[in-house]
Amino acid sequence: MPRLPVNTNASAIEMAETIFGDDVTILNASINVQNSSSGIYTNGDTISPGVTPSDEGVILSTGRATNFTNSNGAFNQRTNRSSNTNGEDDNPEFNALAGARTFDASYLDVSFEASEAGQMTMQFVFASEEYPEFTNSVYQDFVAVSINGSYVPLAIGDGDVDPRNINAGTNESLFVNNTGGIYNTEMDGFTQTMTLTFNINEGVNDLRIVIADVSDNRYDSSLLIAGGSVQTSLVANTDTINLGLNGTRTVNILANDVNNTGNSLTITHILGQPVSAGSTVTLPSGQQITVNGNGTLTLVGDNDTEVVNFTYTVDDGNGTTDVGFVTVNQAPCFTAGTFIRTPNGEVPVECLEIGDLVETLDNGPQPIRWIGRREVPAEGKLAPIHIAANTFGEHRALALSPLHRVLVQDAWAELLFGEEQVLVAARDLVNDTTVTRVSGGTVEYVHILFDEHQIVFSEKLATESFLPGPQTKASFEPEIVEEIASIFPEMDMHTGTGYGPMARRGLRAYEVAALSNWAAE
Structure with a gap:
């Protein structure tokens, strides 16, 4: 050469x-x-x-x-x-x-x-x-x-x-x-x-x-x-994506790019490798990136908690290009990447929209009335709770916010509380083996709200839908609280009354401890 x-x-x-x-x-x-x-x-x-x-x-x-x-x-x-x-x-x-x-x-x-x-x-x-x-x-x-x-x-x-x-x-x-x-x-x-x-x-x-x-x-x-790269016509801005362990997420990384060329944009390379619609690139760290026909990318994670970066090249079709960075924060969370059961199969929670039908345990397919998302530091009381696969029956691994309740079926629950099925907050299930708290980085929690409190299937595990109540005002910005109030005008946002009852009895922390003690004897 x-x-x-x-x-x-x-x-x-x-x-x-x-x-x-x-x-x-x-x-x-x-x-x-x-x-x-x-x-x-x-x-x-x-x-x-x-x-x-x-x-x-x-x-x-x-x-x-x-x-x-x-x-x-x-x-x-x-x-x-x-x-x-x-x-x-x-x-x-x-x-x-x-x-x-x-x-x-x-x-x-x-x-x-x-x-x-x-x-x-x-x-x-x-x-x-x-x-x-x-x-x-x-x-x-x-x-x-x-x-x-x-x-x-x-x-x-x-x-x-x-x-x-x-x-x-x-x-x-x-x-x-x-x-x-x-x-x-x-x-x-x-x-x-x-x-x-x-x-x-x-x-x-x-x-x-x-x-x-x-x-x-x-x-x-x-x-x-x-050559020709010091320019202002096309600027690929950095994207940051939160991805759950073994999660899947589809993202539009072109949405924040500056395009003054007047032409449509196409992703032509991932990490320097030529790509087209349908191409999949595996990063050295193990994640897979697939280019979709509509210009979005689908990311498939692995089981490592890590931060990885990759580049993409975007082209306006007329010779102007730029390279952008994508940072992937891979950590466990009930977030984008968690699959929810619907009548049309399992769908990543971030792909759900208001009005979409979701399968519920008690009432069959139910339409979503509201979807909320918030990104917080994955530290202290906000750190997600990771549940290993098959801990509570046949389901995949997933992570939930600490207060997100899981449906637990237990004969001891019926003996102690008169109910075989109870809802238990994820934080109260931590055992440091199959259920653990995972800290570090940031986490994006996703909430789906129905006309009534429902039990849905997240990674095949029965968990609750969002239950509005006193915590809503503390957890969300005022405009989000106002949005929920406009959807459910009969509900008191201070107390949660007017929305409807909890789908199952929710156990308090001391009740969970009692249940665990009885089961251990």
């Missing part, structure tokens, strides 16, 4: 024109590097597929830009490529950003004019010889981008673009290990194509793009900026 062509004689203006879109006007540009450390690369898709963020773009390096690939022979022939170029050392601003001395800095400054304020984005790949040996060392070669004097954090992890934040153990989905020389670059590791998004002003703006060695001038690192 030939060497990636890099025109190291390109001027700063030529480099700026290569990476900027047509939606702003470039006023001037300057480059502060040794001549061999920057340039315009071409034929990236052919010569370094899977590495370069675009076919043409700009490369800034702490070494010689042409050493990004070899001229002949095997890929990645050395694990310690170093080419000290006598670039700028000890820039005080860069030292402060890195928290250490910096060396061989390369940076491009561009002044441009925008017709209006808005968001701007930049697609890039960070590649480094510091991988993998120095991932957690002091040698954190870094990339920094500032707009009008303010530096822009990456939307992932600790916000830094360096080996410590993106590697085989941290944000692993965004990292590519090249120590085996699979890809045509001399770099031992590199990131997926990522993005930085920032706000710009109407009028003149100043953009600075920096890469520098940290703590010494050895082991090269490079920044590759996609």
